[in-house]
Amino acid sequence: MSELSTQEADAEEESAPDDTPEGPAADAPEDAPGRTPVAEAGARTAGDRAGEVSAPASGAGQEPGNAAPAAPADAPGDAPAATEAAPAQAPAATEAAAEAESAAGSGKAPGKAPEDTPQEAPDAGLEDTGVHRAAVRKSLLRPLISDLPAERPVGRTGRPAAGATPAWAASTASGTPAGTDAGPDAERGEAVGPDGTRAMPVPQVLPAGSGSTGATPLKLLAQLTNTPPPKQTALRTVARRFKIWTPLVVLLAVIFVVVQAVRPLPATSLQLTTTSSYAFAGAPLPGVMPWPGEGQSVAEVEGLGSLGVHGAQNPVPIASLTKVMTAYVVLRDHPLTGKQNGPQITVDKQAANESSSTEESTAHVTTGQKFTERQMLQLLLVPSGNNIARLLARWDAGTQEAFVTKMTSAAGSLGMTHTTYTGASGFEETTVSTAVDQLKLAREVMKNEVFRSVVALPNVAVPGVGKIYNNNNDLVNPGVVGIKTGSSTPAGGALMWAANKKAGGKEQLILGVVLQQHGGTTVNDSLQTALDRSQKLIASVQGGLTSATVVTKGAVVGEVHDGLGGSTPVVAGADLTAAGWPGLHSTVTLTPRAGGLPHSAKAGTVVGTLTIGSGTARVSVPAVLSTDLASPSFTSKLTHF
Known part of the structure; x- marks a missing residue:
């Protein structure tokens, strides 16, 4: 050419x-x-x-x-x-x-x-x-x-003819673009295009079902850029997971901090850290007391505890001790306070006729006389008039039988499970009880100030009746304040007694009951035996009662807990002095102040009460903060769960 x-x-x-x-x-x-x-x-x-x-x-x-x-x-x-x-x-x-x-x-x-x-x-x-x-x-x-040819070559322009397979696609398998001459680059395995250009092979994506999981985006990007994917190592895996989870953990931490900071503070509490009981030194008093060798006997110091129970507690006739329940029901149904005398009560014919009886103790009254409720109680308890007991029963309930029903109900409410009342006076030998049951009644009725004032009278002058004497001869002894005697042939001698002794800075009430005491040849002899034995018990308790300083002022007795792990010591605001007897174990309690405890307060703030004993023997002193009570810190709030 x-x-x-x-x-x-x-x-x-x-x-x-x-x-x-x-x-x-x-x-x-x-x-x-x-x-x-x-x-x-x-x-x-x-x-x-x-x-x-x-x-x-x-x-x-x-x-x-x-x-x-x-x-x-x-x-x-x-x-x-x-x-x-x-x-x-x-x-x-x-x-x-x-x-x-x-x-x-x-x-x-x-x-x-x-x-x-x-x-x-x-x-x-x-x-x-x-x-x-x-x-x-x-x-x-x-x-x-x-x-x-099956693959159309690439010309000088680099564009394939219509309908032909593109050179870049054909080069994927062969590595050499169609229409290019093999040269030095081809010998090195490089794809050489027209005029020495090189074609980029397209990454091969395996079809589904070929046994491969297919190309992931990371692998596809690596093939397109001729950059192999980074090798998976434990360090890269940890780093990737750290990048993913760190924001979430930070967000949760922020939420946790906010919630802990704004949540309400738990209520503060007061806890006793000193001993919860105190034992008085010396030989135990109950073991050396002169307990009667017969019948039943029991004694206690109100609020401090029992001094002991002696004898089998079987129901026995209690004679005139029944009149204590009669007075209790009358005062419950017709209460008196202070120096009140109460309503006027007229003496009926039955009461006047019974007053001349020689078989039982009575109060001499006549038909139509009027006496106040207080005077009727004096005639009931000081000379132990049986006719007055039945008169009060009819005045209160209409009949003695109806009144006995009230007496039985009252006994049940006091837990006197071994007591049976069949009359208001105790003249009936079918009225029975135990020393323990009668002590329950004595504890309750001595809370009434009118009753206490009446039974403590050695004698009393009642207009229209004259001066009458209490047959409780023990009343002449120091500190004896009652309560009621009883005597009969079935009952022998019986006495419900009460006495006082000052200890621990206040008067302590001593209560006791003796039943089925016998002596001499007459009923009065048995009654005197009961009085004598009871007095010995009273004297031994009065002599054994003592006082001791249980907690001194400033001693740490407890802690105020803020509910978040913090605590502030609490000390006694004054000496806690208690009454007791040798061998007695008294309970010590620490009670929070009314209205709840604060979250912050100054030192010396009263936060509770330190108490020993119960009832009339109870002694209390204030419990105060030893140091300032501070609100919980922010760190404490964060660590509170």
Whole structure:
């Protein structure tokens, strides 16, 4: 091929549209043997038919410039024979074949068209039948298409021909872009493109079900950037998890701090830290007391505790001790306080008639006399008038039987489970009880100041009756304040007694009961025996009662807890001095002040009460803060759960 023809062919390729075939076929020598040129669009062949191919006259060796006679239009079978000799490495598209055909028909070299040759319509001179035209083109292009390689090469522009597999896709498997010559780069395994360019292989993504889990975004990015994914190590895993969880942990920590800071403070509490009991030194008093050798006996110091119980507690007749329950029910139903005398009560005929009886103790009254409730109680308890007991029962309940029902109910409410009342006076031997039950009644009735004032009288002057004397001879002894005697043949001698002794800075009330005491030959002798034995018990208790300083002022007795782990010591505000007897164990308690404890307060603030004993023997002193009570700190709030 001449240099001019080559330049013209290059010029033609540069001016061709972008879809002009590129690659080795475009660069093939124009004088390739056996090549069947295709006429350009609009060019005519020797037979004056547009788009037809002129077969070479003599096969191989035909010069490109010698035009061969055109094949008949109705003989398409000759076209394949003329084109089979084309080299396999020179594939061409439809436009290139048409260009070669035009060059062969005009007797010029391919790619060279005379400037003065008029351009006609592509389908000029062709039959009107579109089917004939399509058949001719198909017959001409079939051998060319069949010789195309499976992968279309890449031309100088780097763009694949229409319908061909892109070079970048084909290069994925082979590593060398189609249409490029192998060179030094190819030997190194690099994909070399036109003009020395290199194509980037597309990462291969395994299809689902191929045994691979598919490409993750990280691996895909690594393939696109030719950067391998970082190797998974324990350190990277920990770092990644740290980045994920750290914000969440910080958020939770902030929420926790806020909640702990604003949540309400727990209530403060007061706790006793000193010993909860105190034992008085010395030989235990109950063991050395002169307890009667017969019957039943019991004694206690109110509020301090029991001194002991002696004898079997079986129900026995109690004689006039019954009148204590009569007085209790009357004062409960018709209470008196202070110096009140109460309503007037008229003496009925039955009470007047019973006053002359010689078989029982009575108070001498006449029909129609009026006495106050207080005076009636004096006539009941000081001379122990049986007729007055039955008169008060009828005045209170209408009948003695109805009143006895009240007495039984009252006994049940006091826990006197071994007591039975059958009358208001105790004259009936069917009225029975125990020393322990009668002590329960004595403890309760001595709370009434009117009753205490009456039973403590050694004698009393009642208008219309005169001066009467108490048959409780023990009342002449120091500190004895009652309570009631009883005597009968079935009951023997009995006494419910009370005495006082000052100890621990206050008067202590001593209570006791003795039943079934016998002596001498008469009932009065038995009563005197009961009085004597009771007095010995009273004297021993009075002598044994003592006082002791249980807690000194300023001693730590407790702590105030703020509920968050903090505590403030509490001390006694004064000496705690208690009464007791040798061997007695008294309970010590620390009670918070009314209204609750503060969260903060100054030293010396009263926060509770320190107490020993109970009832009338109870002794208390204030409990105060030793140091300032401070509100819980922010750190304490955070650590509080």
